[in-house]
Amino acid sequence: MAIIIGIDALEPTYVEEFNCRNLMQKHFGRTDISDFSEPRTIVLWSSFLAGKNLEKEVLALGDKDMWHFSLKAEQTFLSKFGKRRVVDVPGFAYSREQHLLERNQLKKFFNNEISIEEFDKPVLEYHQKIKERFLEDLDGNFDLLFYYFNAADVIGHVSFANKAKMGLIYKDLDELAGRAAGKGQKMLIVSDHGMQAVGRFGDHCPDYGFWSTSFEADLRHPKITSFRSLIEKEML
Numbered sequence: 001m002a003i004i005i006g007i008d009a010l011e012p013t014y015v016e017e018f019n020c021r022n023l024m025q026k027h028f029g030r031t032d033i034s035d036f037s038e039p040r041t042i043v044l045w046s047s048f049l050a051g052k053n054l055e056k057e058v059l060a061l062g063d064k065d066m067w068h069f070s071l072k073a074e075q076t077f078l079s080k081f082g083k084r085r086v087v088d089v090p091g092f093a094y095s096r097e098q099h100l101l102e103r104n105q106l107k108k109f110f111n112n113e114i115s116i117e118e119f120d121k122p123v124l125e126y127h128q129k130i131k132e133r134f135l136e137d138l139d140g141n142f143d144l145l146f147y148y149f150n151a152a153d154v155i156g157h158v159s160f161a162n163k164a165k166m167g168l169i170y171k172d173l174d175e176l177a178g179r180a181a182g183k184g185q186k187m188l189i190v191s192d193h194g195m196q197a198v199g200r201f202g203d204h205c206p207d208y209g210f211w212s213t214s215f216e217a218d219l220r221h222p223k224i225t226s227f228r229s230l231i232e233k234e235m236l
Contacts, residue, residue, distance in 0.1 A: 188212075
């Protein structure tokens with residue numbers, strides 16, 4: 001079974017600062033996303049899946065409708081795997097209802113309509129739900145297990161400079177990666193972009209994301225579009 005963990009806005013400096021050894025795996029580094037005009041989540045994950053820059057196609061839909069952009073399996077590396085479980089991945093299996101709720105929560109928070117505790121609650125509850133499903137699926141009989149987690153991004157937008165809180169998020173993700181690593185399978189961990197502080201808040205980093213592998217991979221500073229060939233070569 002091949003395992004891919006997609007983590008939105010996993011910041012490399014925090015991975016190292018919080019000593020997240022399971023997230024680092026055997027090899028890790030930064031991706032290069034400088035080919036994209038802006039580090040948009042839906043654009044970057046769609047491009048990761050397809051192995052080519054889809055920014056033009058996705059943005060042509062407009063700010064509202066681009067979240068409905070969805071690739072067919074045969075347009076991605078997913079078609080190479082027989083029995084697969086792909087959960088909440090933008091550009092293919094996105095949970096629109098949950099993420100619409102999160103975007104509305106952001107608006108309410110910045111409009112001072114809800115507290116930071118009220119903002120965090122549904123985000124963390126959803127993260128726990130997806131995490132539990134992922135841990136159950138680790139015992140399944142799949143050719144590919146690909147899960148996406150976005151708590152580091154959503155919580156980071158309002159609390160990135162709060163290192164105590166972010167440290168807990170990263171510790172949780174590190175423990176999750178450790179449980180997956182215990183299966184002894186080939187595993188790739190990828191983030192679409194990093195996160196940078198804007199006061200006590202956070203915003204997407206426009207230049208890089210994070211990657212790590214459990215296997216030998218001479219990646220250095222790979223483009224996010226280059227992972228398709230790596231997956232098809234090393235993880236099938």
